[in-house]
Amino acid sequence: MIRLFHVSDVHFGAEDQAALDWFAGLVHAEQPHAVIVTGDLTMRARRHEFEAAAKWLEGLGRPVTVEVGNHDLPYFNLWARFVTPYKRYQALERMIERPLDISGVSIVPLKTTARFQLRLNWSKGYVSNRAMDDALAAVAAVPAGNLVFVACHHPLVEAGTRSSGSTRRGPQTLNALVKAGAHAVLTGHVHDPFEIDHSTPAGTIRLIGAGTLSERVRESRPSFNEIRVADRDFEAVVRVMV
Template structure:
């Protein structure tokens, strides 16, 4: 059996230290096959926040892939946002948008952030044609026989949570990914976990959202998702700090 720990919205700068320590302890004791981080490592994309995040992630001692979240783009420095938005990710460059292949599961990145959007709220999601084509190419390169998960920050469609993603071109991207053979899309952003099914053509795709390990909780306490894969099937449990776990 393959086990993946899916965590999101750590928000260094507004992190919950107890939640971070709790998650790190679970990783050390249970040794998952990989850790998937679906964005918002930082609160304000400051160098010291990225440095703290890099140190924490490296300390987990497991294969890690990290997606970029809207909070990871500079906000107070327009030049950095538009010209070099990922410069401060240098300490994490080997983890950023890193495809993973672990025991029958391929994890493919999809970028859903944008430096600029034609709407007032730039925190919401956006899937560009270029980003989608890049992800589809990676999906098509996966050898047949295993599961394919896509990891991105924003839910491509809404998951019924208090916070919304309103991802432009998200539904179209989900349709294309499903038709390419993707089995699940792992996301963050909304700070509450969910696992819903979406029927697209002849396929059913699971949409799985992780909670947060920051102080910025919504309806539920700090949590992460545990995905257990056996053959061509998998299950998801949300594990809450201090409250046990719940099957999603």
């Protein structure tokens, strides 16, 4: 059985240290095949927050892939946001949007953040043409027979959680991903876990959302998802800190 730990919204700068230690302890004890982080490593994209996040991720000692969240774009420095938004990621560069292939499971990145949007709330999701094309090309390159899990920050459609992703072009993206052969989409952003089967014109896809390991909890306590894969079947088990 393949076991993947799916974690999101760690928010260094507003992190829950007890939750981080709990998660790291489980990683070291149980040795999952990989750790998937679906965005918002930091609170305000400050350099020291990225450095702390990089140190924590490297300390896990497992293969890691990280998606960019809206909190990971510079918040106060507009020049940095528009011109060099990812400069502070240098310590994490090899983990960012890193595709993974693990014993019949392929993890494909999809960018859902935007430096600018034509709406007041830039924290919400947006899938550009380029982001969709890159993800579809990555899905097409997956070895035949693999399960395909797409990892991104924002839920592509609403999942009934208190917080909203409000992702523009999300439904179209889901339909295209199903056509291309994706089996599930792993997300964060809303700080509460969920798992639903979502129907599109092209077929059904599983949507799996992770909670948070930060102090910014919503309806749920700090948690992450353990995704268990056996042959072609998979399920997400929510692991909650008690």
